[in-house]
Each structure stands twice: as structure tokens, then as C-alpha cells.
Amino acid sequence: xxxxxxxxxxxxxxxxxxxxxxxxxxxxxxxxxxxxxxxxxxxxxxxxxxxxxxxxxxxxxxxxxxxxxxxxxxxxxxxxxxxxxxxxxxxxxxxxxxxxxxxxxxxxxxxxx
Amino acid sequence: xxxxxxxxxxxxxxxxxxxxxxxxxxxxxxxxxxxxxxxxxxxxxxxxxxxxxxxxxxxxxxxxxxxxxxxxxxxxxxxxxxxxxxxxxxxxxxxxxxxxxxxxxxxxxxxxx
Numbered sequence: 113x114x115x116x117x118x119x120x121x122x123x124x125x126x127x128x129x130x131x132x133x134x135x136x137x138x139x140x141x142x143x144x145x146x147x148x149x150x151x152x153x154x155x156x157x158x159x160x161x162x163x164x165x166x167x168x169x170x171x172x173x174x175x176x177x178x179x180x181x182x183x184x185x186x187x188x189x190x191x192x193x194x195x196x197x198x199x200x201x202x203x204x205x206x207x208x209x210x211x212x213x214x215x216x217x218x219x220x221x222x223x224x225x
Numbered sequence: 226x227x228x229x230x231x232x233x234x235x236x237x238x239x240x241x242x243x244x245x246x247x248x249x250x251x252x253x254x255x256x257x258x259x260x261x262x263x264x265x266x267x268x269x270x271x272x273x274x275x276x277x278x279x280x281x282x283x284x285x286x287x288x289x290x291x292x293x294x295x296x297x298x299x300x301x302x303x304x305x306x307x308x309x310x311x312x313x314x315x316x317x318x319x320x321x322x323x324x325x326x327x328x329x330x331x332x333x334x335x336x337x338x
Contacts, residue, residue: 145325156329156330156332157317157329158329159327162325207324211324212270217267218267
């Protein structure tokens with residue numbers, strides 16, 4: 113069975129710093145997607161970034177980028193120039209095609225002024 | 226993307242009663258899902274709502290407890306039946322046109338007393 117592990121339950125960084133959230137996963141499949149979702153306090157969950165396993169190039173969305181290491185089954189999220197609005201719970205997620213999304217337990221990120 | 230609304234946004238219910246949660250999306254979508262998120266925890270998929278047929282339930286979730294309807298491509302309901310305090314959670318609807326691009330509703334916060 114596929115699993116997703118986020119080893120950092122909680123993190124705090126100063127505003128404008130760069131922070132990296134870790135995620136590892138376990139699968140025997142070759143075709144899958146990886147996601148980072150953001151859930152701000154009392155607000156709606158939104159998709160931050162998506163990575164297709166067949167793509168070697170790391171996905172990037174503005175200040176958000178990933179480091180996808182397929183052989184190591186690692187999928188970390190880097191947030192550059194962090195902002196107060198980045199404060200949220202971040203979930204790493206995996207989806208085998210075609211199947212359901214499996215979420216990690218989340219990392220609570222605090223951006224400090 | 227998709228604009229998703231859920232009703233009610235929150236409710237407090239007595240044990241033994243039932244609550245029906247509605248999920249409405251602003252355009253037709255292929256897939257609709259229901260998740261449960263217990264306080265401070267990750268998301269767990271309850272079921273996939275299938276239009277015109279019975280929902281597909283994940284292990285640990287049964288139709289008698291969580292009946293689901295999906296009468297068309299923009300609307301679904303989840304009922305939490307015969308509630309107990311253990312059912313206190315956030316219930317989230319998500320939708321997708323393609324499997325790798327899920328969007329989440331704002332959630333329904335349920336408290337059972």
C-alpha cells in the first residue's frame with residue numbers, strides 16, 4: 113500500500129526566509145502524481161503545486177518549488193521569501209493513476225513577523 | 226479551477242440524529258469525493274460519489290452510516306447517520322474534472338454532543 117510520510121509536524125521561520133518541508137512516499141508504481149496542498153487556518157484547502165512522476169524537471173509555481181527525487185521517493189517543498197500569508201497546514205499527497213489521493217499527516221508552518 | 230460551496234458550514238448536533246451536508250459546484254465535474262478531517266489531522270477519503278449509481282466507499286466506511294447521493298454532475302450530498310461524538314470532524318467535498326486536479330470545498334465543521 114502507498115504511504116506518505118511528513119516527518120516535520122510543525123515548523124516556524126521568520127518572514128522573508130526560505131523554508132523546506134519534507135515528504136517521502138512509498139510506492140511500487142511508476143506512474144503517479146505528487147501534490148502539495150495548503151490549508152490556512154479555518155480556510156479552504158488549495159492546491160499549491162503538482163508534480164508528474166514521469167517528468168524529471170521539478171515543478172515551480174512562483175515562490176513555491178519542489179525537489180523531486182524519484183529514486184529516493186522524496187518530494188520536498190521549498191517556499192522562498194516566505195510571507196505571513198504562507199502560515200498554514202501543508203499536506204503532501206500522492207496519487208497513483210487512476211486512483212485516490214493519499215495524504216500525509218501534514219506540517220504546520222508558522223511564518224513569524 | 227472550480228467554485229465549490231458546502232452547506233451547512235458548521236453545525237452542532239445531538240447524538241443519534243442525522244445531518245445531511247450539501248456540496249454544490251459551479252460547473253459540471255467528472256468526479257466528486259467526500260473526505261473526513263478530524264481536528265488537527267489529515268484527510269481520509271470516505272467515498273467517491275458516482276453520478277447515477279451507488280457511491281464507492283473506502284474501507285471502514287459504510288453506506289448505512291454515510292449515505293451519499295449524486296443526482297447530477299454539479300451536486301452531491303453526504304449524510305452522517307445516527308451520529309456519535311466520534312463523528313465530530315470536518316467533512317470536505319472535493320471535485321475533479323481530471324483525476325490529478327482536485328479542488329476542495331470549504332468544509333462543514335460538525336460537532337456532535
